[in-house]
Amino acid sequence: MHTKNLTLAALVLTAGLSLTACQGSENSAASTSDSGSSSSSAETSGTSGGSGDSDESTAATGGDSATTESAAGSGNERITTGTCKTSNLDFDTAPGMGEGTLLVSLKNTSDACTLKGFPGVDLRSQDASGPLSAKRSGLTAPVVDLGNGETTRFTLHYPSAEGTGAYVSAIEVTPPGETHSKALSVSLRLQIAEGADQKVVVDPVGTGKQ
Numbered sequence: 001m002h003t004k005n006l007t008l009a010a011l012v013l014t015a016g017l018s019l020t021a022c023q024g025s026e027n028s029a030a031s032t033s034d035s036g037s038s039s040s041s042a043e044t045s046g047t048s049g050g051s052g053d054s055d056e057s058t059a060a061t062g063g064d065s066a067t068t069e070s071a072a073g074s075g076n077e078r079i080t081t082g083t084c085k086t087s088n089l090d091f092d093t094a095p096g097m098g099e100g101t102l103l104v105s106l107k108n109t110s111d112a113c114t115l116k117g118f119p120g121v122d123l124r125s126q127d128a129s130g131p132l133s134a135k136r137s138g139l140t141a142p143v144v145d146l147g148n149g150e151t152t153r154f155t156l157h158y159p160s161a162e163g164t165g166a167y168v169s170a171i172e173v174t175p176p177g178e179t180h181s182k183a184l185s186v187s188l189r190l191q192i193a194e195g196a197d198q199k200v201v202v203d204p205v206g207t208g209k210q
Contacts (some may be wrong), residue, residue, distance in 0.1 A: 017077040062180055080146075081112060082113060084114065084178075086175055086182055089182070090109055092108060093181050102171075103156075104119070104153060105208075106154075106170075107150070108148055109148070110148060112148065114143060115143075117204060119205060120173070120174035121133070124168065124171065125166050127166045127167060132197055137201050137203045143208070154203050158201075159193070159200070169186065
């Protein structure tokens with residue numbers, strides 16, 4: 001157990017985190033309600049992953065204006081009410097097609113709205129005292145218009161491990177253009193290796209298989 005803790009420390013310190021001191025530390029992850037995250041996700045500029053841009057003018061088409069772009073899972077040139085709010089989205093997760101991928105779906109439960117940009121994604125582990133923020137991929141973010149009941153997705157990539165990896169029990173997702181996050185229960189194991197934290201990457205909303 002002592003050897004495992006030292007190895008975990010190498011991963012966690014690289015990510016700027018600190019380890020909990022004992023094996024029975026209480027899991028600090030997963031609230032089942034929306035949490036007010038200070039991170040804000042949005043457009044595509046060079047901000048590091050985890051927290052996004054807060055400029056909603058680049059993340060939405062504005063009130064009562066018709067969008068001219070659309071992505072998979074969206075309507076064509078649909079008038080929207082602006083940026084989709086966290087409180088009006090239902091979230092779900094599912095394993096991706098490849099190893100080390102997680103699909104996160106966002107379903108609109110209110111009036112038509114727009115998403116554009118990278119979500120903020122923070123991984124929480126019982127082996128660490130703080131979150132590990134996903135980096136942004138190099139993909140271009142499309143405009144996604146969601147009518148009521150429509151769903152879009154994004155992909156989280158991570159270096160998976162068998163059995164001995166650092167266990168991740170929850171992720172916190174902040175949609176583009178929003179400041180409120182949603183905690184989702186997951187069951188992931190990350191590789192414990194130098195630089196493994198740099199391989200936790202998130203794609204923009206609306207890319208990949210929809």
